[in-house]
Amino acid sequence: MVRALLNVPKRARVGEIIEIRLLISHPMESGQRRGPNGQPYPRDIIHSLRAEFDGELVVELDLYPAIAANPFFAFTMQAEHSGTLSLTWIDDHDTVQTEHAQIEVA
Amino acid sequence: MIRRHFLTIAATAAIIHPAHASQAEIAALIRELAAGRPVAKGRITLEVPELVENGNAVSIVAHVDALPGEVRAIHVFANGNPLPHVLTARFGPRAGRPRIATRFRLATSQTVTAIAEMADATLHSDEVDVLVTLAACIE
Amino acid sequence: MRHALFALLLLTPLTLAAAPRSGHDDAGLSIQAMQDDDTQNPGMLWVAQGEAMWDANAGTGQRCASCHGAITAMRGVAARYPAWDPTQNRPLSLWQRINHCRTDHQGAEALDVESDAMLSLTAALGHQSRGMPVSIATDGPMAEVIETGRRLHQTRQGQLNLSCAQCHDDLAGHHLAGSRIPQGHGNGYPEYRLEWQTLGSLWRRVRNCLTGVRATPYAADSAEMVAIEAYLAARAQGLNVETPAVRP
Numbered sequence: 001m002v003r004a005l006l007n008v009p010k011r012a013r014v015g016e017i018i019e020i021r022l023l024i025s026h027p028m029e030s031g032q033r034r035g036p037n038g039q040p041y042p043r044d045i046i047h048s049l050r051a052e053f054d055g056e057l058v059v060e061l062d063l064y065p066a067i068a069a070n071p072f073f074a075f076t077m078q079a080e081h082s083g084t085l086s087l088t089w090i091d092d093h094d095t096v097q098t099e100h101a102q103i104e105v106a
Numbered sequence: 107m108i109r110r111h112f113l114t115i116a117a118t119a120a121i122i123h124p125a126h127a128s129q130a131e132i133a134a135l136i137r138e139l140a141a142g143r144p145v146a147k148g149r150i151t152l153e154v155p156e157l158v159e160n161g162n163a164v165s166i167v168a169h170v171d172a173l174p175g176e177v178r179a180i181h182v183f184a185n186g187n188p189l190p191h192v193l194t195a196r197f198g199p200r201a202g203r204p205r206i207a208t209r210f211r212l213a214t215s216q217t218v219t220a221i222a223e224m225a226d227a228t229l230h231s232d233e234v235d236v237l238v239t240l241a242a243c244i245e
Numbered sequence: 246m247r248h249a250l251f252a253l254l255l256l257t258p259l260t261l262a263a264a265p266r267s268g269h270d271d272a273g274l275s276i277q278a279m280q281d282d283d284t285q286n287p288g289m290l291w292v293a294q295g296e297a298m299w300d301a302n303a304g305t306g307q308r309c310a311s312c313h314g315a316i317t318a319m320r321g322v323a324a325r326y327p328a329w330d331p332t333q334n335r336p337l338s339l340w341q342r343i344n345h346c347r348t349d350h351q352g353a354e355a356l357d358v359e360s361d362a363m364l365s366l367t368a369a370l371g372h373q374s375r376g377m378p379v380s381i382a383t384d385g386p387m388a389e390v391i392e393t394g395r396r397l398h399q400t401r402q403g404q405l406n407l408s409c410a411q412c413h414d415d416l417a418g419h420h421l422a423g424s425r426i427p428q429g430h431g432n433g434y435p436e437y438r439l440e441w442q443t444l445g446s447l448w449r450r451v452r453n454c455l456t457g458v459r460a461t462p463y464a465a466d467s468a469e470m471v472a473i474e475a476y477l478a479a480r481a482q483g484l485n486v487e488t489p490a491v492r493p
Contacts, residue, residue, distance in 0.1 A: 057198020
């Protein structure tokens with residue numbers, strides 16, 4: 001499965017506020033849903049996500065089982081210079097995933 | 107009769123555990139967050155559709171009327187979910203507008219609360235009551 | 246409740262208006278926005294996966310692209326499925342057509358209709374036709390298939406003894422247990438259904454409706470399922486392909 005679709009403008013003006021949109025393929029199994037035998041499916045969610053631009057924090061998310069399956073996130077950042085946006089998230093299996101995007105600022 | 111039948115199917119499929127957080131639980135979470143500070147209404151705006159056709163993925167946007175850097179964090183709680191905490195977003199030095207959008211689950215009709223924690227340590231809140239209807243044909 | 250339903254069934258049928266109405270327009274604005282904006286549409290995760298599969302080796306090594314070129318060359322193909330296959334002398338749904346390419350041309354194993362891989366391929370191919378009118382052939386051998394599908398659509402089934410047409414032609418626009426009954430078109434499949442929390446095939450959707458009336462669902466590979474799908478496509482003429490659609 002393609003893990004994620006990251007949408008960011010490739011170019012921005014100095015000081016411009018740009019929007020970052022992210023779709024991730026993940027069941028976000030809440031641990032609350034019960035299977036046919038009455039037992040809950042074990043919890044498996046992305047519990048944290050961090051966005052950095054050239055090592056500086058943009059936003060950090062603590063996520064709980066209420067976040068929908070195949071989650072969508074949108075937030076903004078302010079670009080002062082060209083650099084790399086990196087998004088990293090971790091789920092209950094300790095799987096760490098990262099997406100990068102280069103942004104040209106001029 | 108059809109209606110009742112479809113509802114029975116819905117009930118036995120038990121999509122989301124019916125238990126939900128109590129008002130007291132939410133109040134306790136907010137008290138813990140506030141640590142004695144007052145929570146004022148306003149400045150933060152929560153956008154959630156008031157009528158939701160399916161609680162499995164509800165669009166939510168929380169934004170604060172403030173400049174980048176003025177907001178430390180946004181917290182979202184839902185009092186009708188089995189676990190009331192939905193998310194916390196902490197903004198760093200590269201953050202743009204204090205705004206976060208996502209999709210979340212609503213187990214039933216309920217009140218959703220967003221709290222903004224400002225850099226000056228003040229707290230602001232907004233609340234929306236959401237009505238959730240369910241899809242009829244489910245497995 | 247029983248009383249309300251009988252009253253509903255006694256209403257003069259709201260005959261299908263001249264222009265068919267997509268389930269998109271019956272959904273709430275926030276669900277419409279989820280479908281209309283690719284950066285928010287979770288179905289795009291499968292489209293991207295299917296596009297990657299199109300260009301990747303499978304089976305004995307041929308890629309879909311080796312024979313067909315870029316996937317964009319498939320624009321318009323999904324819009325005319327199910328289509329008659331003269332070599333097998335039967336109608337094929339898009340996923341069955343893909344499986345023939347996999348087994349006969351790629352030396353790969355056939356995929357289940359609901360497998361992640363098949364949903365990805367059908368989503369990617371369906372997406373190439375997005376915005377194009379549903380344009381199934383209604384003449385030649387397909388005429389009879391569509392007629393079989395029309396009869397099935399009007400046949401009462403299951404313990405509730407209801408036909409597809411009773412809900413989707415006569416009661417479309419009314420409400421059932423809180424949700425609006427749509428005209429029940431198949432122009433957006435595979436489709437992301439919030440109820441499923443994932444992408445699913447038209448077969449899965451029809452299975453949901455059949456189990457809803459306590460009838461035995463059609464097998465994915467059955468002649469009935471292709472016939473129903475063909476009739477739904479003929480009935481949806483005037484609508485555009487929406488793959489990947491989003492519904493509650």
